[in-house]
Amino acid sequence: MPTNLRMLTVAALCCAAANLHAGDAGAIDVSDPYARAVPPGQANSAAFMVLRNTGDSDRALVAAESTAADTVELHTHTMDDGMMQMRRIERIELPAGEAVTLAPGGLHVMLIGLAEQLQPGMDVALTLIFDDGARQSITAPVRRIDAGAMGGHHAH
Structure with missing residues (x-):
């Protein structure tokens, strides 16, 4: 086999192996992503979206990354002694064939230690990481x- 053809074959096999390792984020459709604008001095925000699992197997969002914040976590709200509280969670389940909405007052991607104040007109780059290792980059407009959309009193 000629050297050039051998090199192309090796490169193709490496790419195929890398794609297998990266998983298939194609089964998860992301719609209406956005991040919450914050007032001056506010160090935290959140990102919201709808995640639709179009595949035949249950999946989960297990992490997210962004250069817009020092720390990015998955969160939910729970009722604790009559008060809504945000709690970090390890994963957001994405049942096969269903849509899961991340929205104010519910599931969300928490952005902690913002690099800059988020204002309308800006975009936040996020990378979603799924249980199979797949990564999906999205842009969330701010x-x-x-405040009424948050569903009541909140503590963190």
Whole structure:
């Protein structure tokens, strides 16, 4: 086999192996991503979206990354002694054939230690990481969110 052809074959096999390791994020459709605008001095924000698992197997969002914040975590809200509280969670389950909404007052991607104040008109780059190792990069435009949309009193 000629050297050039051998090198191309090795390169193709490496790419195929890398794609297998990276998983298939194609089974997860992301729609309407956005991040919450924050007032001056606010160090934290959140990102929201709809995740639709179009595949035949249950999946899960297990992490997210962004250069917009020092720390990025998956969170939910729970009722504790009559008060809504945010709690970090390890994963967001994505049942096969279903959509899961990340929204104010519920599941969300928490952005802790913002690199800069998030204002409408800006975009936040996020990388979603799924249980099979797949990674999906998205852009979330920054929006103002009415405090009433948060569903009541909150503590972190």
